[in-house]
Amino acid sequence: MNQGAPDGRGQRGPRGAGADPTRDIAFDIVQGVLEHRRMLETSLDQSPAARGADARDRAAAHRLAATVLRHLGTAGMVLEPFLKKEPPLPVRSVLLIGVAQILFLDTPAHAAVGTAVSLARRRGLTPFAGLVNAVLRRVAQAGAGALDGLDQDRLDVPPWLWGAWGGLARPIAEALGREAPLDLTLRPGAECPSGAELLPTGTARLPAGTRVAELPGYAEGAFWVQDAAASLPARLLAAQPGERIADLCAAPGGKTAQLAFAGAEVTAIEREPGRMARLHENLARLGLTERVATVLGDATTWRPDALLDGVLLDAPCSATGTARRHPDVLWIKRPRDLQALTEGQDRLLAAARDMLRPGGRLVYAVCSLQPEEGPERARAAAAMGLVPDPFSAEELAMLPEALTPEGWLRTHPALWAGIGGMDGFFAARFRRL
Numbered sequence: 353m354n355q356g357a358p359d360g361r362g363q364r365g366p367r368g369a370g371a372d373p374t375r376d377i378a379f380d381i382v383q384g385v386l387e388h389r390r391m392l393e394t395s396l397d398q399s400p401a402a403r404g405a406d407a408r409d410r411a412a413a414h415r416l417a418a419t420v421l422r423h424l425g426t427a428g429m430v431l432e433p434f435l436k437k438e439p440p441l442p443v444r445s446v447l448l449i450g451v452a453q454i455l456f457l458d459t460p461a462h463a464a465v466g467t468a469v470s471l472a473r474r475r476g477l478t479p480f481a482g483l484v485n486a487v488l489r490r491v492a493q494a495g496a497g498a499l500d501g502l503d504q505d506r507l508d509v510p511p512w513l514w515g516a517w518g519g520l521a522r523p524i525a526e527a528l529g530r531e532a533p534l535d536l537t538l539r540p541g542a543e544c545p546s547g548a549e550l551l552p553t554g555t556a557r558l559p560a561g562t563r564v565a566e567l568p569g570y571a572e573g574a575f576w577v578q579d580a581a582a583s584l585p586a587r588l589l590a591a592q593p594g595e596r597i598a599d600l601c602a603a604p605g606g607k608t609a610q611l612a613f614a615g616a617e618v619t620a621i622e623r624e625p626g627r628m629a630r631l632h633e634n635l636a637r638l639g640l641t642e643r644v645a646t647v648l649g650d651a652t653t654w655r656p657d658a659l660l661d662g663v664l665l666d667a668p669c670s671a672t673g674t675a676r677r678h679p680d681v682l683w684i685k686r687p688r689d690l691q692a693l694t695e696g697q698d699r700l701l702a703a704a705r706d707m708l709r710p711g712g713r714l715v716y717a718v719c720s721l722q723p724e725e726g727p728e729r730a731r732a733a734a735a736m737g738l739v740p741d742p743f744s745a746e747e748l749a750m751l752p753e754a755l756t757p758e759g760w761l762r763t764h765p766a767l768w769a770g771i772g773g774m775d776g777f778f779a780a781r782f783r784r785l
């Protein structure tokens with residue numbers, strides 16, 4: 353029965369002969385990312401094949417599509433010698449799904465080839481079914497040897513990002529080749545879930561692929577999903593009980609929750625209604641609904657009734673620091689996107705400054721590895737009259753490698769590589785005069 357679906361489940365079954373929701377959904381995702389430059393998650397949500405699919409099929413398709421995107425450059429290079437001319441993009445997507453299964457997932461080669469041919473037929477690509485069969489058979493014959501001599505790290509990162517990451521490019525690329533673990537921030541007093549490793553940040557770490565909603569304690573709000581690095585910016589704002597703090601770009605609310613559990617009076621501002629709904633769900637699950645005020649609106653124009661003690665600005669950014677979890681970002685973002693993002697970051701920085709009382713603190717953070725969104729924005733903030741308030745070695749004693757000479761936080765996926773790495777974050781702290 354096992355036809356080698358990436359989650360080890362059969363291709364056929366109660367859905368009827370020939371049904372293969374995992375690969376159908378994965379195809380929609382890969383096409384959504386490569387053809388329409390839509391994010392992986394958005395492509396999954398919009399996949400016609402995903403409608404009505406069960407959670408396990410969706411999860412398996414997500415993993416398969418993410419594997420394609422994580423190895424996109426390498427998989428393309430593997431196909432190169434076997435293609436006389438460039439096939440149409442949908443055919444290429446079918447081939448990439450086949451290559452990912454043969455070389456990067458434990459799918460038996462005959463199943464990877466056979467299911468790719470069926471996928472091509474179901475997607476109206478029957479004239480190319482022979483090509484798919486022939487090319488993937490040759491890839492399967494070559495096996496791991498197809499990867500000989502390929503610089504996979506280099507191939508799987510677009511050149512503009514490789515250049516921008518400088519000396520860190522290779523270690524980061526190596527780390528991006530691996531799936532990210534599941535990191536959880538525990539509510540105060542909650543126990544570490546069984547089997548989890550407790551990290552120096554206080555984060556509980558579980559293996560990649562763990563389903564959070566199935567963990568005991570999830571429904572009761574004992575923890576929330578938050579990468580180890582993502583837990584640092586809110587902590588570095590050092591919110592005190594009773595302080596008035598705004599979290600300007602709040603959804604889905606991981607940092608809002610940290611601030612609220614620290615005892616601050618938190619106002620969470622979020623512009624997107626759909627994301628605000630997720631923030632509300634998370635606050636409800638964590639029992640924080642009564643303790644956090646929420647505002648659906650634009651943080652560049654919102655102003656508090658009275659000046660604040662602190663502001664956390666977790667600004668929208670290129671999100672290249674999250675590429676381990678979202679390998680699509682590497683292929684969707686373009687250099688020209690940075691300009692609009694940095695202009696938005698500056699508008700938010702200026703708004704944040706104007707919300708603070710004299711002496712009030714601002715932590716600016718981005719989950720980006722790009723210098724334009726990190727150090728260059730910290731300098732722009734200083735030019736706006738915000739006074740740098742460097743992080744100290746004591747504050748970052750659990751992660752001294754992340755403290756820069758300027759007193760900024762700079763994490764990247766190759767830090768803690770031996771225990772699963774972390775997302776790339778930049779953060780800097782300021783005070784208002």
Ligand SMILES: C[S@@+](CC[C@H](N)C(=O)[O-])C[C@H]1O[C@@H](n2cnc3c(N)ncnc32)[C@H](O)[C@@H]1O
Binds near residue numbers: 601621622650652667
């Ligand atoms: C990086 S995410 C925030 C993640 C969040 N801080 C957390 O830790 O869970 C950025 C969020 O800012 C929101 N956003 C972007 N521009 C905004 C604006 N001008 N005003 C309010 N929210 C905004 C986006 O919709 C998105 O939900």
